Amino acid sequence: MASMILPFIEALSVSEGLIALVTVCLVYLTLKQFRREIPKGLRQLPSPNAFPIIGNLLELGSKPYLSLTEMSKRFGDVFQIQIGMRPVVVLSGYETVKQALTKQGDDFAGRPDLYSFRFINDGKSLAFSTDQAGIWRARRKLAYSALRSFSSLDGKLPEYSCVLEEHICKESEHLIKELQNVMRAEGKFDPFRYIVVSVANVICGMCFGRRYDHHDQELLSLVNLAEDFVQVAGSGNPADFIPAMQYLPNKSMKKFVNLNNRFNNFVQKIVTEHYTTFDKDNIRDITDSLIDHCEDRKLDENSNIQMSDEKIVGIVNDLFGAGFDTISTGLSWAVMYLVSYPEVEERLFQEIKEQIGLDRTPTLADRNNLPLLESFILELFRHSSYLPFTIPHCSTKDTSLNGYFIPKDTCVFINQWQINHDPCETLRDKENHNPNKSGFIRIKPKFLLMLPFRGLWKDPSSFIPDRFLNDDGTEVNKLEGEKVLIFGLGRRRCIGEVIARNEVFLFLAIIIQKLHFYKLPGEPVDMTPEYGLTMKHKRCYLGVSMRAKDDQ
Numbered sequence: 001m002a003s004m005i006l007p008f009i010e011a012l013s014v015s016e017g018l019i020a021l022v023t024v025c026l027v028y029l030t031l032k033q034f035r036r037e038i039p040k041g042l043r044q045l046p047s048p049n050a051f052p053i054i055g056n057l058l059e060l061g062s063k064p065y066l067s068l069t070e071m072s073k074r075f076g077d078v079f080q081i082q083i084g085m086r087p088v089v090v091l092s093g094y095e096t097v098k099q100a101l102t103k104q105g106d107d108f109a110g111r112p113d114l115y116s117f118r119f120i121n122d123g124k125s126l127a128f129s130t131d132q133a134g135i136w137r138a139r140r141k142l143a144y145s146a147l148r149s150f151s152s153l154d155g156k157l158p159e160y161s162c163v164l165e166e167h168i169c170k171e172s173e174h175l176i177k178e179l180q181n182v183m184r185a186e187g188k189f190d191p192f193r194y195i196v197v198s199v200a201n202v203i204c205g206m207c208f209g210r211r212y213d214h215h216d217q218e219l220l221s222l223v224n225l226a227e228d229f230v231q232v233a234g235s236g237n238p239a240d241f242i243p244a245m246q247y248l249p250n251k252s253m254k255k256f257v258n259l260n261n262r263f264n265n266f267v268q269k270i271v272t273e274h275y276t277t278f279d280k281d282n283i284r285d286i287t288d289s290l291i292d293h294c295e296d297r298k299l300d301e302n303s304n305i306q307m308s309d310e311k312i313v314g315i316v317n318d319l320f321g322a323g324f325d326t327i328s329t330g331l332s333w334a335v336m337y338l339v340s341y342p343e344v345e346e347r348l349f350q351e352i353k354e355q356i357g358l359d360r361t362p363t364l365a366d367r368n369n370l371p372l373l374e375s376f377i378l379e380l381f382r383h384s385s386y387l388p389f390t391i392p393h394c395s396t397k398d399t400s401l402n403g404y405f406i407p408k409d410t411c412v413f414i415n416q417w418q419i420n421h422d423p424c425e426t427l428r429d430k431e432n433h434n435p436n437k438s439g440f441i442r443i444k445p446k447f448l449l450m451l452p453f454r455g456l457w458k459d460p461s462s463f464i465p466d467r468f469l470n471d472d473g474t475e476v477n478k479l480e481g482e483k484v485l486i487f488g489l490g491r492r493r494c495i496g497e498v499i500a501r502n503e504v505f506l507f508l509a510i511i512i513q514k515l516h517f518y519k520l521p522g523e524p525v526d527m528t529p530e531y532g533l534t535m536k537h538k539r540c541y542l543g544v545s546m547r548a549k550d551d552q
């Protein structure tokens with residue numbers, strides 16, 4: 001607990017501390033008096049006992065996805081914890097999350113008003129702000145259609161099927177050259193440092209029509225801010241849940257505000273340049289297309305959604321921010337798995353060699369021909385679960401889930417990590433555990449062993465890409481793949497999912513075809529994730545060499 005809260009408090013006198021404590025206690029006791037009544041026929045949410053003021057913060061610890069997974073075993077798929085003064089409903093279990101986010105999608109499509117979210121994109125973020133449903137929906141539609149059209153445009157050169165493919169192929173070439181240079185100069189490289197610039201250049205190309213050199217200091221300092229950003233923006237940040245902490249000196253929060261300002265200034269400068277060179281007959285990129293939308297909207301008298309130009313053009317800030325950190329973190333994890341499972345790396349290389357050969361560069365059209373690579377990516381998403389929670393949701397009205405009452409404006413955490421690690425229990429396991437209570441229809445005993453009772457994954461803590469392949473290894477089992485949850489579900493599902501899956505595939509196909517990664521003696525490779533909105537592995541140094549054309 002101390003380790004979670006202390007970084008948020010700089011210095012506080014005893015009298016200031018006492019006043020804050022008494023105020024918080026009074027508010028807590030008052031709120032308890034006004035607890036909502038549960039409507040007839042519904043049950044009160046199960047919850048662990050909570051301390052006054054801090055609630056269950058102690059139990060959350062530094063890895064909330066693990067502690068909340070443990071709690072779900074005691075309290076079930078829907079339970080409530082108290083973080084500071086705020087009740088938070090935690091959802092686990094694939095079917096329950098699907099029910100909430102798709103079947104009851106509108107009830108859970110809101111975002112909570114969290115203190116730290118107010119600083120993201122000046123409080124105008126599409127992903128984090130508490131926009132009313134109509135405004136959020138209109139902005140999301142706009143963002144989605146801009147992304148889709150600017151990734152699927154024809155490439156400048158005929159060999160590329162679309163702009164996205166062209167950007168990725170070119171950035172992969174630059175990345176491979178940079179890795180060769182750094183290996184010649186230093187004999188080792190830090191995977192995240194190089195991957196993040198390549199990925200940032202792909203989204204920069206689509207959003208701003210430009211790319212940056214791998215040594216550009218402005219871009220490097222900006223992309224490195226992402227690590228500080230995700231630490232504060234992750235679910236369970238104490239300053240978001242204990243209101244008194246907003247008024248206390250707070251180092252992490254200061255850093256967070258500062259990095260958001262730097263990020264906004266970077267994007268704002270490019271947007272201003274776009275306004276001055278804007279030409280309606282030559283829409284160059286996503287920023288231009290959003291400016292163009294503002295112009296068209298002013299002419300549209302029937303438009304019934306009132307939105308400022310800032311809110312429209314500000315969408316590019318979300319796309320750029322979401323577009324580089326998520327993908328580069330995934331690719332960096334992929335390289336960590338390649339060096340940790342060299343036999344898998346070798347099989348992936350052989351698959352590419354057999355299906356594509358070594359003379360031409362892989363393309364997006366090869367996706368269906370590389371089932372092992374597709375399975376590797378699914379297992380990478382599942383096993384690392386590097387987005388352990390979605391962005392927090394919020395109930396938009398009084399509702400219920402699995403028979404429990406959930407009042408309007410309740411903050412909701414979706415534990416994606418729990419779903420991706422939910423162990424498959426067979427009916428026989430269950431009967432052995434609790435012989436009097438199977439609750440299932442009777443069938444012949446020999447089938448009992450095979451029947452899943454609950455949960456999704458056999459041996460979930462092992463990294464087994466083959467779990468997604470059919471028996472002869474020629475196809476991906478799509479149904480299994482759909483159970484991996486990393487892009488969220490339903491109304492708030494990630495709008496960059498298609499681009500992200502294509503980008504992760506093509507970057508990996510190209511670098512696995514050309515490069516061999518390995519661990520270096522004396523350089524530790526630590527796969528323990530560091531908790532945040534996106535979880536990173538510890539920065540480390542690896543080795544990389546070019547594959548020879550006649551590599552076996």
Ligand code: HEM
Nearest residue numbers: 127319322323326327390391486487488492494495496500
């Ligand atoms: C592997 C890469 C990515 C992963 C794992 C990922 C995952 C996610 C997740 C978990 C959410 C929150 C869903 C929820 O709250 O229920 C989200 C939202 C979002 N993502 Fe992604 N994302 C990725 C790439 C991208 C890319 C490339 C873009 C755009 C260029 C993007 C744009 C967005 C936006 C705008 C939202 C907010 C949607 C909303 O609130 O309505 N993401 N993403």
